[in-house]
Amino acid sequence: MDEQRLQAYYQLIESLISCPSGEEPEILAANTELLDAGFVQVVKLAAEHFAEQGNDNTANWLRNLAAHLTPETPTITEADIEIYLRFILEVLRTTAESNGDPQVIYPLLAANTDKLNPIFAELLRRWATNTLVDAEPNTATSIGAYIGNFSSSIRQFPLGSKANHIEIAITGYEIIQTVYTRTAFPQQWATTQNNLATAYSERILGEKAENIELAIASYTAALEVRTRTAFPQDWAGTQNNLAVAYRNRILGEKAENIELAIASYTAALEVRTRTAFPQENAQTLLNLGILYQNQKQFDSAYNRFNQAIETVETLRSEIKSGEEAKRKQAEEWNQLYRRMIEVCLALNKNTEAIEYIERSKTRNLVELLTKADSKTTETLPLVNNSIKFPEIQNLLDNQTAIIQWYIFTDCFRAFIITRDKLTIWQSEEKDLGKLLDWLKNYLFLYLADKPKWRSELTAQLSQLTQILHLNQIISLVPPHCQKLILIPHRYLHLLPFHAIPLSANNTTTPEYLFDKFLGGVSYAPSCQLLRFTQRKAQNLDNSQLNQLSHLLAIQNPSNDLIFTDIEVETIATDFQPHQILKHHQATKTALATQPVNQNLNNSQWLHFSCHGYFNFDSPLKSGLKLADAVVSQTPANSNSSRHLRVDDETNLDLDKCLTLEDIFQIKLNNCRLVCLSACETGLIDIKNNSDEYIGLASGFISAGAANIISTLWAVSDFHTALLMIKFYENLPKYQYNMPLVLNHTQQWLRQATQSQIIAWLQNLANMQVTQKQLIIKFLEEQYKPKHQPFKKPEFWAAFCAISPVF
Structure with a gap:
């Protein structure tokens, strides 16, 4: 070992032993270029020396220091040395050739996450120590640069053990301080100090308090070179980082640490x-x-x-x-x-x-x-x-209230807004935990086991009543408010609030939330979008509203939904003119071809009755399945972004689907209603944290639709057909108020007995006799006359109205 370096080790040990208690981390941080394997070995020898002299306190302290500076490393075999050194050299070569580009380095690391461990750190230290001793100055600085770039890359590498990555980064930064000394390379030394401090701040292993002290000492050291005059931008960055460290500091006086943090933040803002x-x-x-x-x-x-x-x-x-x-x-x-x-x-x-x-x-x-x-x-x-709050209130009449939800880190709140009042309800922290647990179970069952999800839905919604304290919140809505607009937040958009029971489900006729509001319950993504849809609805031509016209319908493109055919053909008879794209005609190409495209743009009523799907991994690829969209298997030479596997049996050609990306390009000039009579058309992306509303409904809002009917889960074509036919029949009865029409239709479907549904069908003048017979036969075979076939929420609660309730 170099005699000069050995002397430096002894001087550092002497400084640590003789300094006032608490200053050790600062001394270590100021001498990180000496904290290598050689120093640890000398510390261990010094510990034994003090033990022999009977000074056990100093000996134990030195032993603890050596242990702290030595990560737990498994036994390193000759095979390990060969394998890891080959990998280390490959990593450094890749780093050098790519100039530290993470997009080049990360695939190599991803293929070798099993090697990113303490053995890697130890062998990197050994290799660098041995190599740098005999390296020419230019070679040494190049190696230092490669190790520094790699250390910064691995510190942010997202796969594998974060704790190991940080330890490897710290090892790398400690190594390059022996190359980039303050005297020879002051700017690089300061940068390394800053990076090392950041790694200490993020460190998972070791004592948190001590790691923060090491970070503070390194940031402070960096500022000796990174002055405001010489390097103002770097100075400000380090001041910001130092402030974070003081803010999180465990040792010292809390008030003093806060003042130091404020001072550093304020200094940073000067630049x-x-x-x-x-x-x-x-x-x-x-x-x-x-x-x-x-x-x-x-x-x-x-x-x-x-x-x-x-x-x-x-x-x-x-x-x-x-x-x-x-x-x-x-x-x-x-x-x-x-x-x-x-x-x-x-x-x-x-x-x-x-x-x-x-x-x-x-x-x-x-x-x-x-x-x-x-x-x-x-x-x-x-x-x-x-949008200002008075503008929000002006969206409401005296009979309408908004419940706007917002999820915080420790609770969720409901904001009850009326024309003349704002009331705020706040949950406890445990309620948020219960809500998250409930949601995880809800989504897991839905994605993994839909039959079980359906069987448990009623019980799940009853649990949700308690978790959300829904009765308490509803009690805050003034009694004169008969219309309710729900504005969920983030994952709450997935929940059928209108169908959450306010009373126990073991009662004969449970009361659901929408039973409480006789004027209708609707949804909106935000108050701003509510304002846009209100304006859109107000600008529609209502002079011929009682004469249903200009319907464009997509009918069963996959030709596997028997009751969907009945649904569309029955609904369409009330609209003149109307156009139906049926079965193989309902292609994406047809929608883009005149005159269909013109009819699409100018339709007042747009009805999609087909298969739908939502892709949580790629929300913009969610869509509606049109004719010929399903392929048996993805072609070998296919562009992977063109095809999507939606389940174990189905691959979709997205070029033949109407995806959310496509819907954003549609322009609807006079559309009163887009009815998405398909599965999962109301689901949204809940993975991002941008509070953006990304789903099929948002696409049609963007396109210009005033009202949208969508679904929150997969629905069957049988009960959907009954609900849709009744919905369109009810339109004039409830003055084309979409939420009110939908709510009454849902109440009818859930309460109707088999015999009542059959009687209704027999009186329908716009349904073909053979189609009536088919539905009635199915009802008679499956249910008894007094049975309520669709009483459970799974049959009717998926449908929700995104509408500007007046």
Whole structure:
């Protein structure tokens, strides 16, 4: 071992032994270039020396230090050395050739996650130590650069053990400090200190308090080189990072740590201005706001969050690369809006909380509609699309209430909005846990075992009543409000709120939520979209509403839904003119060909009666199956993005389906209703955190439909046909109020006996006799006269109305 380095080891040990208690982490952080395997070995020898002298306290402390600096490493065999060294060299070569590009490095790591472990870290240290001792200066700096780039890549590698990745990164940063010394390479040394500090902050192994101290010491060391004068941008970045470390600090006085964090954030903002560095400005403002919020300094938190939101919305208005970039930006900053909502509530700025909820939700769709409505080709700033609370109240008449849900990190809240009042209900934290557990079970059963899901649905909805405390929330709606608009949040969009029982299901006739509101229960993605659909509905020509006309229907493209044929053919007789694309005629090509495409664009009533599906992994590939869409197997030479496997037996050619991507391109000029009489047409993407409403319904809202009927799960064509035929029959009876029509139709279907349904069928003038006989025969074979065949929610509750209730 080099005599000079050995002397440095001894001096460091002496400094650690003689320093005041608590300063050890700072000393270690300032000397990380010495913290290698050689140093650990010297520490162990020193520990034995002190033990022989009878100084057990110092000996034990040194033993603990050596253990801390030595990750638990399994026995390394000769075979391990050969295998791992070959892999290490391949990793470094790939890093060098790609200039540290993660897209090149990550596939190699993904194929070898079993080797990203303590053995890798130890052998990387050994190889680097041995190689760098005899390397030429230029070679040593190149190796240091490769190891540094690799360390930064593996620290963020998403697969495998995060704890192991961070330990490997720390090893790498410690190695390169022996190359990039402060004297010879001050800028690279400071960068390494900053990276090492970040790794310590993220470290999973070891004592958290000690890791934070190591991070603080390394950030502080970096700032000795990263001064504001010499490197202002780096200085600001490290100040922001140091503030986070002080905010999370365990040791020391809490009040002092908070003041140090505030000082560092404030310093960072001197450079990270909205004009110069808007992204960094927003992030630092968010961090500072979180600190103030955690300290219950809500006014200061409000001011910082407000500034951050202004910056974020300016950034959003400048995005030119498309909707996907905007969705990702919304996901990135969702936390900012949520925290602002929390702070508004803490300050009793309740109506402002609602306004920020609206600013955070369905932003892409709102902007698309705003752009279409204004006839402009430029993207409009989000701030111009916001809605104020008085405007929300003006959407309501005296008989209508809104229940808007919002999910926080520790609870969920229901905001009850009427024409003249706002009431807020808040759950307990345990309720949110119960809701998440309930939802996981609900979705797991639905995706894995639909028969069991159906058999348990009634009981599940009863559990949901208790978890949501729905009776308490409904009691807050004024009695004079007979119409209800539900605005769910995130995964709550998947739930049939209208069909949640308010009374026990063991009663003869359980009361469901929509039984409570005689004027109808509908849904809306947000208040802003409610405003758009209201305007759309108000602008429709109602002069000939009682003369049903301009229907375009898609009828059973797969030709395997017997009762769907009856449904469409019966409904269509009341519409003049009407056009039906039946069976093999219902192709995607036909929809794009004139005059069908013109009829599609100008239809007042659009009815899809076919198979539908929702793809949780690729929501934009969700859609409606048209003719010839099902293929027995995916062709070997097919573009993989063109075909989708929806279950064990079905592959779809997406070029022959009407996908959500396609629906976003449709323009409906005068459409009163899009009725999606198909499976899963009301489901949305719940995996992203952008609060965007991504599903088939959003596509038709974007297209211009005033009302939409959709489904929350897979439905059979038999009971769907009965419900749809009755729905269209009820339209004039309830003045074309879609939610009211749907609710009454659902109540009828669930309450009707077999004999009552047969009597209704016999009196239908617009259904063919043979079709009546087919349905009646099925009813008579399956059910007894006094039996209520469709009493359970599984038969009727899937259908919901996304409508502007007046």
